[in-house]
Amino acid sequence: MTEITLVQAVNRALFDAMRADPDVLLLGEDIGVNGGVFRATEGLIKEFGPERVVDTPLSETGIVGAAIGMALYGLKPVAEIQFLDFIYPAFDQIVSELAKFRYRSGGQYPCHVVIRSPYGGGIKGGLYHSQSAEAYFAHTAGLKVVIPSNPADAKGLLTSAIFDPDPVIFLEPKRIYRAVTGEVPDGDHRVPLGSASIVRPGSDVSVFAYGAMIPPVVEAAKAVQAEGLSAEVIDLRSLVPLDEAAILKSVEKTGRAVIVHEAPRFVGFGAEVAALLAEKALYSLKSPVRRVTGYDTPFPYALENLYLPNAERIAHAIRASAREG
Amino acid sequence: MILGRTLDERMLGLQRQGRIGFYGPATGQEAVSLGAWLAIAESDWVFPGLREQLLALARGHSLVTYMHHLFADDLDPARGRQMPCHPTAREVRYVSMSSVIGTQISQAVGLAYGQKLRHDPGVALAFFGDGATSANDFHAGMNFAGALSLPVVFCLTNNQWAISIPVQRQTHVDVLAEKANAYGFSGVRIDGTDVVAVHAALKEALDRARTGGGPSLIEFVVFRMTPHSSSDDPSRYQPADFLVRGRARDPVARLARLLRDRGVLDDEVVRTVAADADARVRSAVKEAEATAPPDARSLTTDVFLPPGSGGG
Numbered sequence: 189m190t191e192i193t194l195v196q197a198v199n200r201a202l203f204d205a206m207r208a209d210p211d212v213l214l215l216g217e218d219i220g221v222n223g224g225v226f227r228a229t230e231g232l233i234k235e236f237g238p239e240r241v242v243d244t245p246l247s248e249t250g251i252v253g254a255a256i257g258m259a260l261y262g263l264k265p266v267a268e269i270q271f272l273d274f275i276y277p278a279f280d281q282i283v284s285e286l287a288k289f290r291y292r293s294g295g296q297y298p299c300h301v302v303i304r305s306p307y308g309g310g311i312k313g314g315l316y317h318s319q320s321a322e323a324y325f326a327h328t329a330g331l332k333v334v335i336p337s338n339p340a341d342a343k344g345l346l347t348s349a350i351f352d353p354d355p356v357i358f359l360e361p362k363r364i365y366r367a368v369t370g371e372v373p374d375g376d377h378r379v380p381l382g383s384a385s386i387v388r389p390g391s392d393v394s395v396f397a398y399g400a401m402i403p404p405v406v407e408a409a410k411a412v413q414a415e416g417l418s419a420e421v422i423d424l425r426s427l428v429p430l431d432e433a434a435i436l437k438s439v440e441k442t443g444r445a446v447i448v449h450e451a452p453r454f455v456g457f458g459a460e461v462a463a464l465l466a467e468k469a470l471y472s473l474k475s476p477v478r479r480v481t482g483y484d485t486p487f488p489y490a491l492e493n494l495y496l497p498n499a500e501r502i503a504h505a506i507r508a509s510a511r512e513g
Numbered sequence: 514m515i516l517g518r519t520l521d522e523r524m525l526g527l528q529r530q531g532r533i534g535f536y537g538p539a540t541g542q543e544a545v546s547l548g549a550w551l552a553i554a555e556s557d558w559v560f561p562g563l564r565e566q567l568l569a570l571a572r573g574h575s576l577v578t579y580m581h582h583l584f585a586d587d588l589d590p591a592r593g594r595q596m597p598c599h600p601t602a603r604e605v606r607y608v609s610m611s612s613v614i615g616t617q618i619s620q621a622v623g624l625a626y627g628q629k630l631r632h633d634p635g636v637a638l639a640f641f642g643d644g645a646t647s648a649n650d651f652h653a654g655m656n657f658a659g660a661l662s663l664p665v666v667f668c669l670t671n672n673q674w675a676i677s678i679p680v681q682r683q684t685h686v687d688v689l690a691e692k693a694n695a696y697g698f699s700g701v702r703i704d705g706t707d708v709v710a711v712h713a714a715l716k717e718a719l720d721r722a723r724t725g726g727g728p729s730l731i732e733f734v735v736f737r738m739t740p741h742s743s744s745d746d747p748s749r750y751q752p753a754d755f756l757v758r759g760r761a762r763d764p765v766a767r768l769a770r771l772l773r774d775r776g777v778l779d780d781e782v783v784r785t786v787a788a789d790a791d792a793r794v795r796s797a798v799k800e801a802e803a804t805a806p807p808d809a810r811s812l813t814t815d816v817f818l819p820p821g822s823g824g825g
Contacts, residue, residue, distance in 0.1 A: 239630055244661075245653075250622070250650075253620050254623030254657055255623060257619065257624035257637070258627045261628065284611055285613070291816055293815075294589070294590045296603040296609065329816050330816055332817070
């Protein structure tokens, strides 16, 4: 066990996976000599050389297209898209190709690819360094979508993603890349994809969140605790596959649900969780499902703290959820 | 080539009768597939466009399996999930094709990266049309291949039409092969209706790729002698003399003339080959038509590998 940051945990997972399996290789912009703009790939080129830590031309569709070709050949590429906001040129390769190869080839051509990308706001990144685009990918059958919220999960989930035989979109909450340190198990530490975790048990209201929203959610849970409200905080960790059982179990216990994400509300991932509760836990619900999300606007620069859900807004929703019904 | 021509005639007819859903013929472009088959080695990978099925068959993909694909039945390796003419044939290193234009170009480049990394003597061949030269992945793939000096051959079959758009409207460049200059490697234009020329150009490009010389672009100029697909009506946009000019460059007739001149082909051989192709296609059609549609359970399989099934 070592105390490291989330971005160091990503780095550790990459080191371990590349040492364990010569088929694992990395490609992306500025990931080699420069070690990535967030230093997630720092030191890797030194140990594994430029053939396995590939600095590519500036083309996201080229990066993902090439990663697909590497996987078709039998390698296990981990592609980095420098900011999730820049993934759209590769959207065609991801949605039309990566997600569909196994299905359209009857299993002849699986795509063992991970796409890592820092996502989310709170770093003064403005429109194009702040977006949370997880819903686009979660909507596409054939992709797994995974988002860690702490160093141990970052290593465990990324290791599982790298050794998963199907494409995984691995979104890294850059706002908390260095904000917290945590203990991370050494060696082959894996967290299975599709398992939510109970960050904080509680009995009155269930709060579902992921990624960089976990710290403000925990802060809100602590705040309402002082008022005698017990909030259960569940980190979804993986949007696809989704741990439906964990969500339902919690709401069957509390009868109340708040969903938090920084992406816009309209057709955001929270809508899927709300629909799941409407379909499978309606009779357990004592009050309407509430969502605390970003606004249905592009991501703002100067007013990002107004845009992003914070502990205050989340606590407000928890109280309202507990009060109603 | 005769088999390809027979398939095109028969399958377009079956599509008109409603017995298969779609068909994309390759009539007029057969020399590209055949020349490629003669030039490539077993270790080479093919990333096809819409009209390279003959290459899969020449490499040994079973005609009956291909027919199951055209009929989208339960014995199609891809369980009828794709429109006809999008086969998958890993056993002959023929990659599953999508309908999206140009995406295979970057993918071929990635596979070539793998070959280079593993010191594999193989080369990746990306096939695409003149329309694809306007697509994002043409630029991305060509640029990657040049920058990383990869063993890939870009096979641009210029059939002069992207559905209804003539190549002159696709680009302001007269010779598409010249686009290779922008990426720092060789581009040549050749007559794609001449099997011998196709073979020679590919042989040179493949040798270059195998010996560390990097990528090449070859533009094969051909005539699309049929509609774009069974859903297209070229009388809406194609000048009447296009087919007349095309017929003068029919790749099958050209090869037949060459072989007759060399004394290795006569009427008897032509009759035998045609009768054999006809019989094989008829028998495959019969077999596929007698096969059930895909099992309903296949709707939800192959999205992901089920947990616990082991490797990928």
